[in-house]
Amino acid sequence: MxxxxxxxxxxxxxxxxxxxxxxxxxxxxxxxxxxxxxxxxxxxxxxxxxxxxxxxxxxxxxGFTDGHSHLFQSLARGLGEGLSIWPWLCEFMWPYSIAVTPDDARVAATLGAVEALRSGITTVIDNHYAPTDPETVLAVAAAVESAGLRGAVARGMIGHRTPVALARGLPPALFRYSVAEELELTRECMRRRPPGSTVEIWPAPLNLSYVDQDLVRGAAALAAEFGTRWHTHCSEGAKDPESYLEAYGIRPVEWLAAEGLLDERTTLAHAVWLDDAEIRRIGERRAGVAHNPVSNAYLASGVMRLRELREAGAVVALGTDGPSAGHRQDMFEVMKQTLFGQRQHTLDPAAARCEEALELATREGARYAGTGAxxxxxxxxxxxxxxxxxxxxxxxxxxxxxxxxxxxxxxxxxxxxxxxxxxxxxxxxVLVDEEALLAEAQERSEQLVSRAGFGGLTRPWNH
Ligand SMILES: [Zn+2]
Known part of the structure; x- marks a missing residue:
């Protein structure tokens, strides 16, 4: 043969x-x-x-599946240290997201794709949220595909400023589109790059805790209509479910379940701060969770309840959370940190084994992403x-x-x-001129740092 x-x-x-x-x-x-x-x-x-x-x-x-990345953050690598998730977002990542241009995002995504391929990642779920006009989203998807990766660009949607967003201090410049506009723009991207493309477009309400509930409903409906998955940040920080409970009288995952929005199309990034009932719901519905232990350790976000989630039936993938919160897109590092995080947290050296880490990075990641790989x-x-x-x-x-x-x-x-x-x-x-790419990424990053007012973050030594 x-x-x-x-x-x-x-x-x-x-x-x-x-x-x-x-x-x-x-x-x-x-x-x-x-x-x-x-x-x-x-x-x-x-x-x-x-x-x-x-x-x-x-x-x-x-090949490994990186179940949660933000390739546009490649140009922010190496900055923003010593902050927990919320100050990291407010003082660092939101200003970066506002300063990043369409060409920056395309170059950053190509850099991220090259880094991923070099470390054996073959599928990436790229939660792209700046800028999110259709031309940029489609250019990022094309860049990821041209480098040779498979996966999805999950278009981050924020919608209007909810009371939770207002209370938590998200900068006004983030709120560019209404809920209806966000959904329409995502629909346009999905139409122009339909499911079955090597790199698909998925709807991604950015964070369950502060986007409008209608945006989440609309995202799940779009995913069902087109036959894709949908993606969101879920209870990464301890305050996320707290602020949600305060605003809506229910925890975020309980709300998803009550609304019928939790199923195998749902992919939740982080899911660190879940209660027992939420874990049961995710498991019953065979929903996906992307575990990002390096990012969770860097930002001191907490340790995901891996054992309970898997025993309940959740489909758990591993993710890098992109080149900024984790600094490297290296699934070997993520596999190792998965095991170490569980062991440190449970004081049980047998809490998770190396075979399981490899399963999560490969077959479970592919189940989560729906690639069949x-x-x-x-x-x-x-x-x-x-x-x-x-x-x-x-x-x-x-x-x-x-x-x-x-x-x-x-x-x-x-x-x-x-x-x-x-x-x-x-x-x-083989599909990218790496030398030219690296030079352009460095140059663009330096311009971005000065435009975003991050000069103070680049001091050679912090006392
Ligand atoms: Zn993330």
Missing amino acids: ECDLLLSGGRVVTVDGRRSVYEPGSVAITGNRIAAVGPAAETDAAWQAARTVDCRGRAVVP GILTAGAPADLAVVALDRPHQVPLHRTVSALVYASRGSDVELTVVDGRVVFEDGRC
Whole structure:
């Protein structure tokens, strides 16, 4: 039989239904699908490949899904330290969001996409919220797709200034559109880049706690109409459910459930501050949650209740929360921090294991995003990564999964394949002029810092 690409002789961690690991194994790819996965000897004998990549000494894993990112924040990387989520937003991220131009956003998204591909991320859910005019949203989606990534640009919607937004001090410049306008603009984006596109558009009321309830209803209705998922920030900070309860007399996830808005189309970023009933609701409805442990640690937001959510039935993905709140889009770091956060919080070293972290980053992330990827099995989308395992920080090698989750990092990825196409190899993203991109990103970031009045944040040493 003939195939286009054969990844031969690696340690193949399939994360399939039986959690098969082939050491050594091979993966055959035809077009944009995986044609076969199995022990190296029999797979290599059965398939004639147009191109064969020798994967000995390497792991072959399903590509990672970053379930929650903000690629437009790439140009803010490295600034805004020592703040919890709300001051971080008010003093840093909102002013940045107001200063960012359409071209800044496009360049930032390309930079973020390149960084993601280099570390084996093949799907990203990019919660884009500045600027959100359709031309910029579509340009960001096109930039992400052109770099070679799969996923969705979840268009952040704020709508009018609710009493909660007013009380919590969101700057007036954020409120550019009415609820009806936000929904219409998102509809336009979804029409122009319909579901099934490699990078889709999803509706994303920015934060359950301070956007209008009608905006949330409208977002869920749009997702149902078009057949996509929808996305929102949910109870990231302890004050989010508190302020909601005060304003509406009900907790935010309880409200979603009561309104019938909680189902497999719902993807909630963070979900740190949930009560037991809310966890039960999310689980019963098989809703998605993106866990962002690096961002949660950086901003001191809290620790998500991973065990309870998964036992209740929630579909839990891992996310980076973008290059600003986490500084790196590196799912190896996110996997490790997932485990460490749970263990520190529960004082139980067995609270979560490395196999589970890899499952969340791959198969569960793909379930959450609805891509059908995240596993290496015949018929699945050909989204995968080849990871070096022979570097000094990975030797000696005994257990591949342990080496991946605890010892490896994004820069150990050597090859990334999305939709059957090699998009990162030999140290370069093949579809992007990386040198020009990095120079432009640095220049634009410096201009942005001065425009947003962040000069004081760039001091070489803070006392
Ligand atoms: Zn976020």
